[in-house]
């Protein structure tokens with residue numbers, strides 16, 4: 492009987508465990524030294540950002556001559572100026588050299604290599620971990636953001652720089668003051684620690700956070716964008732954050748819609764047709 496129960500437990504647990512375990516075993520076998528380094532999470536976030544920004548900026552440069560691509564842009568009649576690309580690239584490079592690189596070196600010098608657990612997280616732990624870290628980050632940034640709009644001194648000193656562009660493009664994502672960059676970086680690092688996430692979950696959350704933050708500013712309403720995938724308007728995403736850059740008293744949450752609904756700060760950018768609306772209009 493005991494044997495049968497064990498068998499039942501094994502069959503119940505095996506599929507969950509086995510899904511991420513092979514990938515985790517591979518990482519541990521072949522890349523253990525690299526991923527244990529305190530520099531690895533920084534490398535992962537920075538390289539994800541560079542790749543995404545390079546891809547979106549290429550699209551921005553191609554959009555004026557590619558009408559089929561331009562029709563996905565929120566502001567189809569105004570193209571991204573090369574001068575704006577150079578200016579935002581300049582501050583992004585400065586932020587990386589002055590804040591991110593020294594913080595990474597400090598971690599590398601003072602933090603010991605991270606111990607790796609033998610077991611991978613189950614798929615449920617992995618997905619709920621990424622979701623929970625994102626929900627908490629959304630809450631933290633909503634209040635930070637609202638405060639930095641409502642207190643004049645905080646706005647002028649720390650957040651106004653991000654609002655120099657009222658029609659954002661991907662490089663505006665990290666067109667930030669040092670304090671805003673630090674706050675965002677701190678929550679991204681602290682949330683998985685508070686929730687005691689597996690390092691695989693932590694890295695996935697970091698990549699996902701960079702992905703959705705860049706998507707918020709990209710200026711494209713692609714069918715695979717989060718706000719077109721997540722149902723019931725729960726994800727504000729590109730249209731709502733783009734609207735925040737035009738109406739700075741609204742849409743303070745970076746990702747989800749619930750805090751702006753609850754706080755009475757939601758603004759639905761109906762003048763900008765979403766991808767679904769565009770398709771609906773075409774059908775009628």
Ligand SMILES: [Zn+2]
Nearest residue numbers: 653659708732
């Ligand atoms: Zn923004």
Ligand SMILES: [Zn+2]
Nearest residue numbers: 636640650739
């Ligand atoms: Zn703002």
